Structures are given as C-alpha cells and as structure tokens.
Amino acid sequence: MAKSRAEADHVEQEEPEEPSENGFVREFDHQEEESERSDAVGSSEDEGSSGEGEKDGEDDEEIHQSAEESDSSEDEVAPRNTIGEVPLEWYKDEEHIGFDITGKKISKQARKDKIDSFLAGVDDSKNWRKIYDEYNDEEVELTKEEIRIIRRLLKGRTPHAEVDPYAPYVDWFDWEDKGHPLSNAPEPKRRFIPSKWEQKKVVQYVRAIRKGLIKFDKPKEEPRFYLLWGDDSSVAENKRHGLSYIPAPKPKLAGHEESYNPSIEYIPTQEEMNSYQLMYEEDRPKYIPRRYESLRSVPAYENSLKEGFDRCLDLYLCPRTRKKRINIDPESLKPKLPSKKDLKPYPLTCYLEYRGHSGPVNSISIEVSGQWIASGSTDGTVRLWEVETGRCLRVWDVGEAVQHLAWNPLPELPILAVSAGHKVHLLNTGLGDAEEKMRIKELLHVEEVLTDDAGNSVAAVSWVQHEKHDGITLEHLKTVSTVEWHRKGDYFSTVMPSGDSRAVLIHQLSKKHTANPIKKLRAPAVSAVFHPTRPFFFVSTKKNVRVYDLSKNKLIKKLDPGLREVSSIAIHPGGDNVIVGSKEGKMCWFDMDLSSQPYKRLPAHPKDITNVAFHRSYPLFASCSDDCTAYVFHGMVYSDLNQNPLIVPLEILHGHTSSNGRGVLDCKFHPRQPWLFTAGADSVIKLYCH
Amino acid sequence: MPKHYRPPGKKKEGNAAKYITRTKAVHHLQVSLPTFRKLCILKGIFPREPKKKVEGNHKTYYHTKDIAFVAHDPLVEKFRDIRAHKRKVKKALARKNRELADRLLNRQPTYKLDRLILERYPAFVDALRDLDDCLTMVHLFAALPAVGGERIQVERIHNCRRLSHEWQAYISQTHSLRKTFISVKGIYYQAEVEGQKITWLTPHALQQVLTDDVDFNVMLTFLEFYEALLGFVNFKLYHSINVKYPPLLDPQLEALAAGRYSDSWLLLVFLELYALCRYVSAAPERQLGDSQAISSSENEQSEDKKVDAQTDESDLRLAQLQHQLPANEPGTLMHLVEDATGADDEDNETKECKNLFKKFKFFLSREVPRESLLFIIPAFGGVVSWEGDGSPFKESDEDITHQIVDRPTQGHMFLSREYVQPQWIYDCVNARTILPTEAYLVGRVPPAHLSPFVDNEAEGYVPEYAETIKRLQDAASKQVLPMPGIESGDLDDPQNLLAEGIIDRTEASEAAEKKRKLAMLEKQYHDELNMELQGITYSASLSNKNLQSSVEDVQEDAPADPEQMEKDTRDLSMVAMSRKKRRLYEAMQISKERKKANVNILKERKKKAEASKKE
Incomplete structure (x- = not known):
C-alpha cells in the first residue's frame, strides 16, 4: 500500500511538472524555484499529516488533492498542446505541433543544428539536466529536487525521503473474533523433527564422499610439459610400433615467383593474363605473381586460413602410398654395351655407289664369290655390276618391274632368278668358264611339249623358254614377290602373296618340276626361306613365321613375333636364329631353341622395315627401312647353349634419299667381307665398307 | 564366378582382409564420424591406397591394423566418457540441479596427448622432422584475432602466440636460423635444429579474416595436437640449453606486454632468456671453478644456490630486467649472448650466422615488421632496438649503424647510419654476406627479392640479381680468404676450384678447355723436340704432318655433322x-x-x- 501511495504521489508530482516548464519558467531563478518547490512539498505534507486522524480511505485522496492543489496553485499556465494522446508522427510533416487551449496552432521551434546544440551543451554546465519534450516541442530543465526524486526512484526507494514506508500497521477496523488466529490447527510434527529422507540422502552423500566418489576440490594440476624424450641413446625403444609410417610429403617451398618483389620476368604479361582467362578452370595457374614496390604495401594474404585448412585435409584425408621417386640421370638408363671398337669390323662408311638404274632399285643380290652384284629395278631392267669397280657389266630388260632377284648359291652355276610381275626368269649371266657355260645352257633348256602338257588348269606354273635372253621363264598365276634358292642350288621357292593355297611354290631346276607342298597358310605369305643346313623351310606370313619340315612334309614350329605386319625374314647361317622385320619398324630376334616368342624386340626404325639380312661369316646383321637408313647390329651367337645371343646396335648408315615416300629397299651383306650393300628408292646402290 | 568370390567358411584374404572402408571402420569403432576424424588426427592415422580397391574406387580405405591400433587406444574410451559426462551435465541442468551440474563441471574428464606424441614420434628427431606443419599452423593461429565470442577461444590463440614466441626465442638464441623469405603469403623461415631443416611460414602481421569456408573443428583438433607437440618440443629444446621451461615471466611486465604490445612479449622472452642463460651458464663455470672440492658438497652447494635463486628468483629477474631495460648497452647484451652460447662447440654455419650482423646495431622504425626483424637480427648476432616503449636504446644513439625504414622519404637523417629497407636484412641473411646498401636505400625500389629455397642451377634459370649476389659472395669470400695462386693462372685443377666455390661451372669448363689446349701445345712442342732430336728438318716434318692430316681428313670426312652423330x-x-x-x-x-x-x-x-x- 505504501508503495502504491508513493507511486501515486510520484505520478501526481510528475504530471504537473510538464506544463510548468515552459519558456517562462525556465527564466526563473533557480533558487527561487527551489524555495517554491519546498514550499509546495511542505504544504502537502502538512495537509497529509493533518488528515491522519480522519478516515483511512481518504488518505490517498487527500494526497491527491493536496498535490492537485499544489499543482494548480503552482502553475497558472495551462498545458500548451491540446492534441491529446495521438501519435506525434501525425504532426511530423506539419508546420505546427498542435493547438493550444484557444485553438491556435502552436508552430514548431526552429531546429538548432547539431554543432550549435553541441557547443551550447558544452558551454552550459546544467546541460545534463535538460530533456527535450517532444510533445510540447521544448526543452525542459529538471530541477535539483526532481533529479533527486528520479535518483531515489532508480534505486527503488520512495520518491520522497520523508515518507516512511514501514510505518506500524494500524488496524482501524473492529470485528467479532478479533482475538483469534485465522486457523487454529496444531503445528504438524514434521515441522520440528528432522526429515528421514534428508537424513538418508545425507548418509548417502557422506558414504560417497568417504569412498571418494564425490570430490569437492578441483584435481591438482600437473605440469603440462615435461621432458618427454629422455636420452635418445636406446635405439631399439625408439622404433615406431605397428604399421610402417608414411610421413606426409612436405608442402612445396616457395619459389622466386612467390616473392613479394619477384624479378620482372616472373610476372606474366598482360596477354598471358588474358590467355589465363580462356583456360579451363583447373588448368589456370593457382597463383599469379605480383610485384609490390615496398614491404609496407603488401596486404594480408586472404587465403592463408584456407590453405592451412587444405593442408589439414591433405594430412588426414589423403591416402598415402610409398612411391619410389626415381632421381637418376637419364643417361644411366642406357645399357652398358661393349665398346664398338672391339666389335670391328663392320660397315661404317659409304665407299662406292652404283648408279645406272632409272627407277627405284627393288632388290639386289651378290654372287657367292663376292665379285658380282645383280640388281633389279622398277624400270624393268636387271643390271650386273662388278663389285670392286662399280662397272655395269650387263643389262637385261625384262619388261616388267623387278620384284626380287637371287643368285644361285652354287659358284659354278651363276644363274640369276628374277621375279618380275607374274613371271620368274632364270637368267644365264654368262659368267664362268666355257665348260660351266655349257652346263648352264643345258640346264636352262626346256622342251616346249612339257609345258604344253602341264598347261591345263591344275598347273600353277608353266616353264617356258625365254624368247629374248637365254633362260627359262616360269609363268605364275599371280604376282611373284620373292624368289629364294635352296643352298644346293637345285631348288628354289617363289612366293605369290595373293596365291591363296598356291602361294608358296617350290621349283626344281634340274627336273623343271614345280611342287606345292604348303596348302594352307591362313594369312597372306610374305616370303619363304630355306634353312641353311637342314631340310626346313621358313614361310613368313603377315602374322607369323611357319617352319616346315620338308622331308616329313609337316609344320614343326610357329614363331609368333607379335607384330602388326611382317615384311621380311632372315636366317642366321647357324640356322637356329631368325630375325623378322615388320612394317611398324620393329625387328624381332628369335632364338629357335628358346621359344616361339621373340628373344628380343628391337624398335629400330621409325618407318617400315623393308628388309633384314645376316652376314654369312661375320656376326653381323642389318636392317633397312623406308626412313632412308640402315642399321647395322652385332649379333653374336654362341655355340654354348646356355649363353644367349649378344645383340649390340653398331651403326646407323645414312646416305640414301627418300623418293616417293620410300627409302632403302634392300640390303645385303657381302659374302666374305664385312661390307653392306643397300639399294635405295633413289635408284642408287651403295656399298658401305669398314 | 567373379574373381573375388569367397566361398563360405573361408577367411577373407588379400586386400579384402587388409583394408576396410571408412564407413566400416567407423562402425567397427562404434564412434561417430566427427569422433573418428578426431581420433585419426590425433593418432596420425591416414587412409592408405590398396593395390586393389575391393569395395569400389571412390571409397577411402584404411588399413585394418591401423583401425585396430585406434580401437585399442584409451582415447576412444575417454571420448565416450566425455560424451557421457556432457550428457550428465545437461541432464542436471535440465532438472535444475545446479549443485550437481557445478560439481560435475568441476571434474570434467580430460585427456593428455603426451603418450600419443611419444607413440608417434619415438625419437626427438622424428618430432623435429614433422614439425613444419605444426609450426606453420601454430604461427597462423597466433596471427588470428584474439576476440572473444569468435569460433576460436581466446586462450588458445594466446597459447599459440606464447608457443611461437618461445620457439622463435630458442631459434634466435641458438643462432640456428638459416634462411628467410618474404613471400606474398607471409614470411618463410628455415632453421636447422639437430641437423633437421625445419621450414615454417608466418603470416604477415596484419589482421587475418576468419573465413567461413573452413571447418574449424578439424583445424582446432590439429591445433590441439600441435600445441601439445610444440610444447614438448620447446621443453626439450630449452632443456638442451639449460633453461627452465616454461620461462617464468615477471607478471607485471607480462601484463604490460599483453596489454599493449604483442611483440614486446617477444622481447620479454628474450630478456628472460638472456637472464636465464646467464644464470645457467654461470652455474657450471662456478662448478668448474671449485672442482677440487668434493663433488657431494659441490652438489649441495649448487643446489643451495639454486634454491636460493628460486626463492628470490622473481626479485632477481625483476632487477635484471630493470637493469637491462633502460640502460642496455650493446656491449653487455652481446656479452650476454656470448656467455650463453660461446662456450659450446659450434659448427661453421652457426658461427657464420652468429657473426653476420655482429658489428652492426640496428634501429627499427615503427612501420617495419618489428616482430620478424626482432627475431631475425638477434639470430644473426645483431643488436636491435625500436621506436616505442621498452626499447633498449633510443633513436638518437650514436652507435647505430643501420636504421630499417620502410617509408617513401625520411625526414631527419643521421649521417652516421644508413637508412635501408627491411628487404636488405632478408637478402643479407640469405646471401650470408653484407650486401651493399645502395640499392636498398630509402625511397628506392629495392632489387628483386629471390627465394633462397630454389636451386637455380637445377632449375636451369638464374635470375639476374642472383648472379650479382653470387659475385658479391665470391668477392667477399676472396676478401676474407685470399687464396694464393689463383690469380697466377693456377688452372691445374678446376674441379678443386669448383669445390672451393670460387668459380662457377661454366668457368670451370672454360678452364678445362684451356688446360687441354695447353696440353696439346705442350705435346706438339714435345713432338717437335723429338723430331729435332731425330734430325728431321722442319719442312719435311711439315709435309709429313700434312700427309697425316690429309689422311685424318679423309677419315673424319665420313661421319656427318656432330648433331647427326649425337642423334x-x-x-x-x-x-x-x-x-x-x-x-x-x-x-x-x-x-x-x-x-x-x-x-x-x-x-x-x-x-x-x-x-x-x-x-
């Protein structure tokens, strides 16, 4: 009740204040005002105390009255604004703030600007007491007394110090049972005996404390850091247990371009910057170098937190494996080969050139004695040269482009087998002494009857006497690609790649007989070679090399080079090793004793290999290719079966020029000397000597 | 039948048995994924790359042994305890049982990482080897704003700051800093501790922004481990130079430092170090001095001293600090450093580093990165002061040889000193010579700042300024060690010269060429002499020689150009x-x-x- 009274008092006190503080009042002297106020309070209190003897209900009212009285007595000026409790923003845009009691507009005061008001505030020491009254549009200065009241209110006390809120209660009323309490029930027992449950709980706590389950004091702090690694002397203990630890790779250290002031060449030019924009997001460089003139102009790096986080992710999310990083000199990868000097002699430099053909020289062949060389060209001529002088001895015109030619391996039978188109010519070269010439003439004579008889559809080949030159012509059904002699000089084989079941034929010169021992090949035949010592016959198809035993007439081996297209084959004079050249520029060395897979693949040429050749006596072999080079290799085959052949590349022979996309078309070794002949598409034959 | 089909009753083997995916690992450990992450980070478990990914290519695989290793760790149980404890507190609060909640909060289960650190790094060297990331991270967090209410607790940032300063104090004190590099990302430092090269990056001393695209939980877990690791490493390092760890600082000064200047903290650490080092280094000398005395009594004596020292330690330190702070003569400071480490045997590099700035006295203007320079200059033996409170000497000190300035113009200049840009210090440190200051003077654009981490020769490109520095280095080394017989054309062994670092590779090859020519000339001379002895006339020999040469020509004609040969x-x-x-x-x-x-x-x-x- 006291509180409500105080509140009421306060309200009554406050309200009249507002109108009283207008422009005039502010003019009043401070002291004067205060005295007036104290008077007012005094009077109200006087009245309050005088009314105490009367009815209690009137108490409040009286104070009201007194306050009102005091207010009315105090200010004659009515409240300025009469708009009532309406939102002030209705008048926001108006010139006036409302209407006075006479209904006239009250115009707004001129606004002081901020600086002026601030300066005025600074100068005026009482500024803190001033409050702007929005309703009446004026500044109100609170008096000291009012401040005091506000302070008391803030502290939650009665506004006036004189009021005693705890005055003894006086019961003014009388009723019948005034002498009895409200309830006469006796005090319950539980109010004055200790609680059983509380006691149980206490016992529980006590036990828990005794047992150490509840501890009240904070655990003692141990020193956080101590000497974790004692002495590192015991190495065995210092091993990390468990799986092998793979340390994370260290972040890359900064290079020159990351400097705040990199040298000028590390900064990309404007064009390069523009080109970065055209790149894909992931190809774009992560960091673009920039140059700052001085250290103070370097800004904070905005990605440092992000990069730190990325590093964290790398550390715990990236799978780690141990990868061997090879940090070796690439030169050390090259195999240690025996020095070339030890492997001499081998063809090294171009010694002679044989010129005369007008078209690409398709094939060459050297006579067994090594004195003569025959060459066949696409211009339709076969030429016979003397090796040492380079003199052209004889020219045959066979009419068609010569595909292949071969000398009879017998020195006493200087017969040349030439394949040109569908025909194979056996030419009498006219070398040797008179007796030999006679024998050859006899040998190269065919009766016409025989061919007529065989001229039916079954015969694949017809033996005809050559009209122009003395010799025999074997007319085949299809184009003949190669001709090879048997070592004894009686048999020779021809290969027709498109001949299907009659692709490979074996002819006997003495009997003028043709046989077709191989019926089935599965792939187009490329060439066929006789084994140098045994009755074996090698037929290379585009896919593989088939080895036949001619005496038993069956296939005994299939060599699988694993190449795209076989182009040529050569057999080591020992007979156990075979090299196969392919159109993808690779060469395979087969050791027949080892397996049907190649012992070694030599990726020598960038272009097609046209031919491969073994030397008859020296451990040399060569390959020639369309890239205008010929490679010479050292290929040593040991008689010891446990030792694998030694293959060493020796020399690359240049010299031919490319024509029509073809380079060197054939290569052959000299039978005695370590010399190599090459026939080029530029219609030149070259002799390379050691 | 698929290849990896396993008949029932047969055990898994191979990759299927060795590796499990992350999901399976989490299920196996019976923890949540965040806890699993935390465990992996703390234990240092990382996924591995199996040869064959049995469960799919896009999954992460852990080694089963790694997971078993985690499963056996007490940390798993500890994390479960923490989780249960949190739930208890929550429950107590929900029941408005404030008392219980308080009591529980008082005794939160905690864990320590020392065992894990020892497990991961059984030898101290292992820890040093892996310290790069740790230092970078701690320095990064030390540079973050220490603002309350952010995602990172303020205490942790302060802890990071303290740890990084302790580390820097050690490095600086032992002169083991080797390379520095100002990059756009921050400043790289490379130090060599116990033969391990440790590189770290400190961000520039500017306000860092906390971005939203990072997961602070992960980073803070890493930081938790790194803080512990660096603490133990620092302990070991301080132990090795006989300094107590953690260094006790005077609370008053510390408060001052923390309140106003973050980097005077560093200074305090230095001063602390100096004081402690002096104290520590004095102790063994004393012991040596009266070595005749009985060892036991001596021990007692020293112990007594120690105890004494500890009792009035703070007084003593305060006195020392106060003594040093205002009237800090450079001589005494240098003396202190000498006292501290001079007695130890050091390798050449440390000596070189120690003496680089020995003759100089630096003064830092207020715009230069003070923290970095206060770290570097003492590490290379220099004396340094700065503008601001607590500086050992004022700007007007006559002995200052270099003032580090980073402003467009300098108003008042003392003639006795040089005004250089901060880059000069970094370049000098990397080159290990005192570079001429002309290019670095105030207001000029300094020459390119090059990275010391790049091997220019291997890279195949040597920037221009690197060559200049190389020349200066050579000049300096020549000046220091004048080697007899270099100038007199002693080109016998260019390889040897190369080893001595006098000439670079190209010069060496030139020298070799020269030598060969000389040899040829000599041979010719000898041949001529022989011929003369044999009595062959000059003209005859000439013709003879011509013949020989013609033959050679023919032979040499054949192989084509050398390029072809090479190919x-x-x-x-x-x-x-x-x-x-x-x-x-x-x-x-x-x-x-x-x-x-x-x-x-x-x-x-x-x-x-x-x-x-x-x-």
Whole structure:
C-alpha cells in the first residue's frame, strides 16, 4: 500500500511538472524555484499529516488533492498542446505541433543544428539536466529536487525521503473474533523433527564422499610439459610400433615467383593474363605473381586460413602410398654395351655407289664369290655390276618391274632368278668358264611339249623358254614377290602373296618340276626361306613365321613375333636364329631353341622395315627401312647353349634419299667381307665398307 | 564366378582382409564420424591406397591394423566418457540441479596427448622432422584475432602466440636460423635444429579474416595436437640449453606486454632468456671453478644456490630486467649472448650466422615488421632496438649503424647510419654476406627479392640479381680468404676450384678447355723436340704432318655433322634399351622439355622487359 501511495504521489508530482516548464519558467531563478518547490512539498505534507486522524480511505485522496492543489496553485499556465494522446508522427510533416487551449496552432521551434546544440551543451554546465519534450516541442530543465526524486526512484526507494514506508500497521477496523488466529490447527510434527529422507540422502552423500566418489576440490594440476624424450641413446625403444609410417610429403617451398618483389620476368604479361582467362578452370595457374614496390604495401594474404585448412585435409584425408621417386640421370638408363671398337669390323662408311638404274632399285643380290652384284629395278631392267669397280657389266630388260632377284648359291652355276610381275626368269649371266657355260645352257633348256602338257588348269606354273635372253621363264598365276634358292642350288621357292593355297611354290631346276607342298597358310605369305643346313623351310606370313619340315612334309614350329605386319625374314647361317622385320619398324630376334616368342624386340626404325639380312661369316646383321637408313647390329651367337645371343646396335648408315615416300629397299651383306650393300628408292646402290 | 568370390567358411584374404572402408571402420569403432576424424588426427592415422580397391574406387580405405591400433587406444574410451559426462551435465541442468551440474563441471574428464606424441614420434628427431606443419599452423593461429565470442577461444590463440614466441626465442638464441623469405603469403623461415631443416611460414602481421569456408573443428583438433607437440618440443629444446621451461615471466611486465604490445612479449622472452642463460651458464663455470672440492658438497652447494635463486628468483629477474631495460648497452647484451652460447662447440654455419650482423646495431622504425626483424637480427648476432616503449636504446644513439625504414622519404637523417629497407636484412641473411646498401636505400625500389629455397642451377634459370649476389659472395669470400695462386693462372685443377666455390661451372669448363689446349701445345712442342732430336728438318716434318692430316681428313670426312652423330648414338642406345627403361627415359625427356619450355618463357619475358626498358 505504501508503495502504491508513493507511486501515486510520484505520478501526481510528475504530471504537473510538464506544463510548468515552459519558456517562462525556465527564466526563473533557480533558487527561487527551489524555495517554491519546498514550499509546495511542505504544504502537502502538512495537509497529509493533518488528515491522519480522519478516515483511512481518504488518505490517498487527500494526497491527491493536496498535490492537485499544489499543482494548480503552482502553475497558472495551462498545458500548451491540446492534441491529446495521438501519435506525434501525425504532426511530423506539419508546420505546427498542435493547438493550444484557444485553438491556435502552436508552430514548431526552429531546429538548432547539431554543432550549435553541441557547443551550447558544452558551454552550459546544467546541460545534463535538460530533456527535450517532444510533445510540447521544448526543452525542459529538471530541477535539483526532481533529479533527486528520479535518483531515489532508480534505486527503488520512495520518491520522497520523508515518507516512511514501514510505518506500524494500524488496524482501524473492529470485528467479532478479533482475538483469534485465522486457523487454529496444531503445528504438524514434521515441522520440528528432522526429515528421514534428508537424513538418508545425507548418509548417502557422506558414504560417497568417504569412498571418494564425490570430490569437492578441483584435481591438482600437473605440469603440462615435461621432458618427454629422455636420452635418445636406446635405439631399439625408439622404433615406431605397428604399421610402417608414411610421413606426409612436405608442402612445396616457395619459389622466386612467390616473392613479394619477384624479378620482372616472373610476372606474366598482360596477354598471358588474358590467355589465363580462356583456360579451363583447373588448368589456370593457382597463383599469379605480383610485384609490390615496398614491404609496407603488401596486404594480408586472404587465403592463408584456407590453405592451412587444405593442408589439414591433405594430412588426414589423403591416402598415402610409398612411391619410389626415381632421381637418376637419364643417361644411366642406357645399357652398358661393349665398346664398338672391339666389335670391328663392320660397315661404317659409304665407299662406292652404283648408279645406272632409272627407277627405284627393288632388290639386289651378290654372287657367292663376292665379285658380282645383280640388281633389279622398277624400270624393268636387271643390271650386273662388278663389285670392286662399280662397272655395269650387263643389262637385261625384262619388261616388267623387278620384284626380287637371287643368285644361285652354287659358284659354278651363276644363274640369276628374277621375279618380275607374274613371271620368274632364270637368267644365264654368262659368267664362268666355257665348260660351266655349257652346263648352264643345258640346264636352262626346256622342251616346249612339257609345258604344253602341264598347261591345263591344275598347273600353277608353266616353264617356258625365254624368247629374248637365254633362260627359262616360269609363268605364275599371280604376282611373284620373292624368289629364294635352296643352298644346293637345285631348288628354289617363289612366293605369290595373293596365291591363296598356291602361294608358296617350290621349283626344281634340274627336273623343271614345280611342287606345292604348303596348302594352307591362313594369312597372306610374305616370303619363304630355306634353312641353311637342314631340310626346313621358313614361310613368313603377315602374322607369323611357319617352319616346315620338308622331308616329313609337316609344320614343326610357329614363331609368333607379335607384330602388326611382317615384311621380311632372315636366317642366321647357324640356322637356329631368325630375325623378322615388320612394317611398324620393329625387328624381332628369335632364338629357335628358346621359344616361339621373340628373344628380343628391337624398335629400330621409325618407318617400315623393308628388309633384314645376316652376314654369312661375320656376326653381323642389318636392317633397312623406308626412313632412308640402315642399321647395322652385332649379333653374336654362341655355340654354348646356355649363353644367349649378344645383340649390340653398331651403326646407323645414312646416305640414301627418300623418293616417293620410300627409302632403302634392300640390303645385303657381302659374302666374305664385312661390307653392306643397300639399294635405295633413289635408284642408287651403295656399298658401305669398314 | 567373379574373381573375388569367397566361398563360405573361408577367411577373407588379400586386400579384402587388409583394408576396410571408412564407413566400416567407423562402425567397427562404434564412434561417430566427427569422433573418428578426431581420433585419426590425433593418432596420425591416414587412409592408405590398396593395390586393389575391393569395395569400389571412390571409397577411402584404411588399413585394418591401423583401425585396430585406434580401437585399442584409451582415447576412444575417454571420448565416450566425455560424451557421457556432457550428457550428465545437461541432464542436471535440465532438472535444475545446479549443485550437481557445478560439481560435475568441476571434474570434467580430460585427456593428455603426451603418450600419443611419444607413440608417434619415438625419437626427438622424428618430432623435429614433422614439425613444419605444426609450426606453420601454430604461427597462423597466433596471427588470428584474439576476440572473444569468435569460433576460436581466446586462450588458445594466446597459447599459440606464447608457443611461437618461445620457439622463435630458442631459434634466435641458438643462432640456428638459416634462411628467410618474404613471400606474398607471409614470411618463410628455415632453421636447422639437430641437423633437421625445419621450414615454417608466418603470416604477415596484419589482421587475418576468419573465413567461413573452413571447418574449424578439424583445424582446432590439429591445433590441439600441435600445441601439445610444440610444447614438448620447446621443453626439450630449452632443456638442451639449460633453461627452465616454461620461462617464468615477471607478471607485471607480462601484463604490460599483453596489454599493449604483442611483440614486446617477444622481447620479454628474450630478456628472460638472456637472464636465464646467464644464470645457467654461470652455474657450471662456478662448478668448474671449485672442482677440487668434493663433488657431494659441490652438489649441495649448487643446489643451495639454486634454491636460493628460486626463492628470490622473481626479485632477481625483476632487477635484471630493470637493469637491462633502460640502460642496455650493446656491449653487455652481446656479452650476454656470448656467455650463453660461446662456450659450446659450434659448427661453421652457426658461427657464420652468429657473426653476420655482429658489428652492426640496428634501429627499427615503427612501420617495419618489428616482430620478424626482432627475431631475425638477434639470430644473426645483431643488436636491435625500436621506436616505442621498452626499447633498449633510443633513436638518437650514436652507435647505430643501420636504421630499417620502410617509408617513401625520411625526414631527419643521421649521417652516421644508413637508412635501408627491411628487404636488405632478408637478402643479407640469405646471401650470408653484407650486401651493399645502395640499392636498398630509402625511397628506392629495392632489387628483386629471390627465394633462397630454389636451386637455380637445377632449375636451369638464374635470375639476374642472383648472379650479382653470387659475385658479391665470391668477392667477399676472396676478401676474407685470399687464396694464393689463383690469380697466377693456377688452372691445374678446376674441379678443386669448383669445390672451393670460387668459380662457377661454366668457368670451370672454360678452364678445362684451356688446360687441354695447353696440353696439346705442350705435346706438339714435345713432338717437335723429338723430331729435332731425330734430325728431321722442319719442312719435311711439315709435309709429313700434312700427309697425316690429309689422311685424318679423309677419315673424319665420313661421319656427318656432330648433331647427326649425337642423334645416331642416342637412337642406337634407345634400340638397345628394354621397353620399360625406354618408356622411363622418354618420360624423363618430356619433363626435361617442359622445364626447358618454362625457362624459355622466363628468358623471353626478360628479353621483352629489357627491350621495353631501352625504348
């Protein structure tokens, strides 16, 4: 009740204040005002105390009255604004703030600007007491007394110090049972005996404390850091247990371009910057170098937190494996080969050139004695040269482009087998002494009857006497690609790649007989070679090399080079090793004793290999290719079966020029000397000597 | 039947048994994924790359042994305890049982990482080897704003700051800093501790922004481990130089430091170190002094001293600090440093580093990165002061030889000192010589700042300024060690000279050429002498020689140009290589080509820049 009274008092006190503080009042002297106020309070209190003897209900009212009285007595000026409790923003845009009691507009005061008001505030020491009254549009200065009241209110006390809120209660009323309490029930027992449950709980706590389950004091702090690694002397203990630890790779250290002031060449030019924009997001460089003139102009790096986080992710999310990083000199990868000097002699430099053909020289062949060389060209001529002088001895015109030619391996039978188109010519070269010439003439004579008889559809080949030159012509059904002699000089084989079941034929010169021992090949035949010592016959198809035993007439081996297209084959004079050249520029060395897979693949040429050749006596072999080079290799085959052949590349022979996309078309070794002949598409034959 | 089909009743084997996916690992450990992450980070478990990914290519695989290793760790149980404890507190609060909640909060389960650190790094060297990331992270967090209410607790940032300063104090004190580099990302430092090269990055001393695209939980877990690791490492390092860890600082000064200047903290650490070092280094000398006395009594004595020292330690330190702070003569400071480490035997590099700035006295203007320079200059033996409170000497000190300034113009200049930009310090440190200051003076654009971490020779491109520095280094080394007989054309052994670092590689090759020519001339001379002895006339010998040479000409004519020869030999060796080696060789060639292309770009840019400069 006291509180409500105080509140009421306060309200009554406050309200009249507002109108009283207008422009005039502010003019009043401070002291004067205060005295007036104290008077007012005094009077109200006087009245309050005088009314105490009367009815209690009137108490409040009286104070009201007194306050009102005091207010009315105090200010004659009515409240300025009469708009009532309406939102002030209705008048926001108006010139006036409302209407006075006479209904006239009250115009707004001129606004002081901020600086002026601030300066005025600074100068005026009482500024803190001033409050702007929005309703009446004026500044109100609170008096000291009012401040005091506000302070008391803030502290939650009665506004006036004189009021005693705890005055003894006086019961003014009388009723019948005034002498009895409200309830006469006796005090319950539980109010004055200790609680059983509380006691149980206490016992529980006590036990828990005794047992150490509840501890009240904070655990003692141990020193956080101590000497974790004692002495590192015991190495065995210092091993990390468990799986092998793979340390994370260290972040890359900064290079020159990351400097705040990199040298000028590390900064990309404007064009390069523009080109970065055209790149894909992931190809774009992560960091673009920039140059700052001085250290103070370097800004904070905005990605440092992000990069730190990325590093964290790398550390715990990236799978780690141990990868061997090879940090070796690439030169050390090259195999240690025996020095070339030890492997001499081998063809090294171009010694002679044989010129005369007008078209690409398709094939060459050297006579067994090594004195003569025959060459066949696409211009339709076969030429016979003397090796040492380079003199052209004889020219045959066979009419068609010569595909292949071969000398009879017998020195006493200087017969040349030439394949040109569908025909194979056996030419009498006219070398040797008179007796030999006679024998050859006899040998190269065919009766016409025989061919007529065989001229039916079954015969694949017809033996005809050559009209122009003395010799025999074997007319085949299809184009003949190669001709090879048997070592004894009686048999020779021809290969027709498109001949299907009659692709490979074996002819006997003495009997003028043709046989077709191989019926089935599965792939187009490329060439066929006789084994140098045994009755074996090698037929290379585009896919593989088939080895036949001619005496038993069956296939005994299939060599699988694993190449795209076989182009040529050569057999080591020992007979156990075979090299196969392919159109993808690779060469395979087969050791027949080892397996049907190649012992070694030599990726020598960038272009097609046209031919491969073994030397008859020296451990040399060569390959020639369309890239205008010929490679010479050292290929040593040991008689010891446990030792694998030694293959060493020796020399690359240049010299031919490319024509029509073809380079060197054939290569052959000299039978005695370590010399190599090459026939080029530029219609030149070259002799390379050691 | 699929290849990896396993008949029932047969055990898993191979990759299927060795590796499990992350999901399975989490299920196996019966923890939540965040806890699993935390465990992996703390234990240092990382996924591994199985040879065959049995469960799919896009999954992460852990080794089963790794997971078993985690499963046996007490930390798993501890994390479960913490989780249960949190729930208890929550429950107590929900029941408004404030008392219980308080009591529970008072005794939160905690864990320590010392065991884990020892497990991961059984030897101290292992820890040092892995310290790069740790230091970078701690320095990064030390640079973050220590603002309450952010995602990172303020205490942790302060802890990081303290740890990083302790580390820097150690490095600086032992002169083991080797390389520095100002990059755009921050400043790189490389130190060598116990033979391990440790590189770390400190961000520039500017306000860092906390971005939203990072997961602070992960980073803070890492930081938790790193803080512990660095604490133990620092302890060990301080122990090795006989300094108590953690260094006790005077609370008053510390408060001052924490309140106003973050970097005077560093100074305090230094001063603390100096004081402690002096104290510590004095102790063994004293012991040595009266070595005749009985060892036990001596021990007692020293212990007594120690106890004494500890009792009035703070007083003593305060006195020392106060003594040093205002009237800090450079001589005494240097003396302190000498006292501290001079007695130990040191390797040459440390000596070199220690004496680099020995003769100089630096003064830092207020705009230079003070923290970094306060770390570097003492590490290389210099004396340093700065503008501001607590500086050992004022700007007007006559003995100052260099003032580090980073402003466009300098108003008042003392004639007795040089005004250089901060880059000069960093370049000097990297070059290990005192570079001429002309290029670095106030207001000039300094020469390019080059990275010390790049091997220019291996990279194939040497920037211009690197060559200049090299020349200066050579000059300096010559000046220091004048070697007899270099100038007199002693070109017998260019390799040896190379080893001595006098001439670079090209010069060496030139020298070799020269030598060969000399040898040829000599041989000719000898031949002529012989001929003369044999009585052959000069004209005859000439003709003879001509003949020989003609024969040689014929022989030498045959092989074509050397380029062709080279190509041939390369092709030949390629033929003889096995396929695997050939592929490797080709790959190497490709990488070589790429490197060359990069270098070519640089050269091109350089040429263009020079051309435009001339115009």
